[in-house]
Amino acid sequence: MARKTTFQKPSLIINDTTLRDGEQSAGVAFTQDEKIAIARQLWEIGVPELEVGIPAMGLDECRRIGALRQALPDATLMVWCRMHATDIRQAAALGMNWVDVSIPISEQMMEHKLARSREQVLTELAEHVSLAKSLGLKVCIGCEDASRAALADLRVVADLALRTGAERLRYADTVGILDPFTTYDRIRALRQYWPLQLEMHAHDDLGLATANTLAAYRAGATHANTTVIGLGERAGNAPLEEVVMALKQCFATDLQIQSHRLPALCDFVSKASGRRIAQQKPLVGEYVFTHESGVHVDGLLKDKNNYQGVDPASLGREHKLVLGKHSGRNAVRSVFASLGYQLANEQIDLVLEQIRHFAERAKRNPTESELRWVYQHLFKSPQRVAL
Ligand SMILES: CC(=O)SCCNC(=O)CCNC(=O)[C@H](O)C(C)(C)COP(=O)(O)OP(=O)(O)OC[C@H]1O[C@@H](n2cnc3c(N)ncnc32)[C@H](O)[C@@H]1OP(=O)(O)O
Numbered sequence: 535m536a537r538k539t540t541f542q543k544p545s546l547i548i549n550d551t552t553l554r555d556g557e558q559s560a561g562v563a564f565t566q567d568e569k570i571a572i573a574r575q576l577w578e579i580g581v582p583e584l585e586v587g588i589p590a591m592g593l594d595e596c597r598r599i600g601a602l603r604q605a606l607p608d609a610t611l612m613v614w615c616r617m618h619a620t621d622i623r624q625a626a627a628l629g630m631n632w633v634d635v636s637i638p639i640s641e642q643m644m645e646h647k648l649a650r651s652r653e654q655v656l657t658e659l660a661e662h663v664s665l666a667k668s669l670g671l672k673v674c675i676g677c678e679d680a681s682r683a684a685l686a687d688l689r690v691v692a693d694l695a696l697r698t699g700a701e702r703l704r705y706a707d708t709v710g711i712l713d714p715f716t717t718y719d720r721i722r723a724l725r726q727y728w729p730l731q732l733e734m735h736a737h738d739d740l741g742l743a744t745a746n747t748l749a750a751y752r753a754g755a756t757h758a759n760t761t762v763i764g765l766g767e768r769a770g771n772a773p774l775e776e777v778v779m780a781l782k783q784c785f786a787t788d789l790q791i792q793s794h795r796l797p798a799l800c801d802f803v804s805k806a807s808g809r810r811i812a813q814q815k816p817l818v819g820e821y822v823f824t825h826e827s828g829v830h831v832d833g834l835l836k837d838k839n840n841y842q843g844v845d846p847a848s849l850g851r852e853h854k855l856v857l858g859k860h861s862g863r864n865a866v867r868s869v870f871a872s873l874g875y876q877l878a879n880e881q882i883d884l885v886l887e888q889i890r891h892f893a894e895r896a897k898r899n900p901t902e903s904e905l906r907w908v909y910q911h912l913f914k915s916p917q918r919v920a921l
Pocket residue numbers: 555558588590591592614615616617618636637638647648678708767
């Protein structure tokens with residue numbers, strides 16, 4: 535059952551960056567076909583914007599981005615660019631709708647990465663935004679390392695953005711240090727002097743990327759970056775599937791994304807990236823709708839709302855009830871009944887004992903055929919054999 539708050543706000547627009555920041559995960563490299571297939575699925579399930587790559591990576595990557603553009607002529611596509619004229623011209627030549635012109639904005643990165651004065655860098659930024667505008671591109675200024683930057687410095691960039699015609703600011707928690715409370719305060723503060731589109735780019739180093747994305751939305755962000763299964767630099771970005779489902783569940787904000795298709799998309803991206811989905815990964819992990827504990831299974835059997843927060847059906851999934859060390863009698867009765875065996879109470883106790891021993895030894899739940907075997911050997915065989 536969705537827990538609705540009184541919070542009312544226009545919907546958030548997802549800019550999914552699986553094909554840019556997601557692919558920056560160490561060792562991940564999508565082929566052209568994979569890039570197109572991922573983009574197509576994202577587009578088809580209703581993700582409105584995609585950040586699809588980095589033209590500066592060279593001719594091969596530009597060809598992939600160009601092919602993607604041709605495959606999805608109506609999709610809203612963005613690429614990431616440095617403050618380099620060649621990158622921006624390339625973005626326009628590739629038919630992109632948006633360009634993210636990135637400026638490392640913290641003192642740390644100005645001094646120790648770009649090694650140029652702030653004045654110099656801001657002049658360059660203004661030139662490159664103007665260039666992008668003259669080429670017909672929409673511009674998002676990517677404020678890299680915004681979470682370690684002074685608010686006053688972000689304000690200067692916001693003023694520059696208004697002067698030069700940039701439509702959006704991206705607030706990047708590049709090193710993943712924010713918590714939801716600070717995120718809320720920072721985005722709210724930025725909102726006081728930036729009236730246009732504001733995009734949150736969260737990293738998951740502390741496991742807070744989804745929470746920070748929600749906090750940013752609540753504080754006034756209009757856009758958010760996500761990646762499928764949370765791919766991205768280091769611990770990755772805010773997972774698309776989590777942001778979509780959490781917005782629905784926590785704020786009753788429906789992004790009109792076909793959530794029942796998310797598990798298949800996650801599976802596809804997992805295979806293409808070579809990154810396995812953890813069994814307990816929220817929403818798409820193999821075991822997140824599987825129940826073993828007696829009290830929980832009993833509750834679910836009586837009414838699934840007893841133990842259902844997220845409805846698995848919204849993801850095209852269903853609850854699975856299994857038997858194991860923590861099972862109770864009602865679970866044993868029900869699971870065996872579903873196999874066609876009606877057990878008496880004393881039989882249930884015998885079965886439970888066997889299952890507990892099995893789980894301890896095997897470190898897993900018994901399969902259906904193993905349960906049938908238990909039944910046969912406990913109640914149909916002349917000699918009892920332990921599972
Ligand atoms: C936070 C982020 O995720 S930003 C996106 C980062 N993504 C990637 O790095 C993946 C793809 N990267 C690449 O293929 C390459 O790094 C390229 C093509 C971008 C650049 O390659 P190279 O020219 O060989 O430079 P290299 O990667 O060694 O160093 C980065 C250079 O870009 C500069 N740079 C970094 N950010 C910016 C920026 N926003 N605008 C302009 N220059 C920048 C650095 O200062 C450094 O310049 P320097 O060589 O004068 O010191």
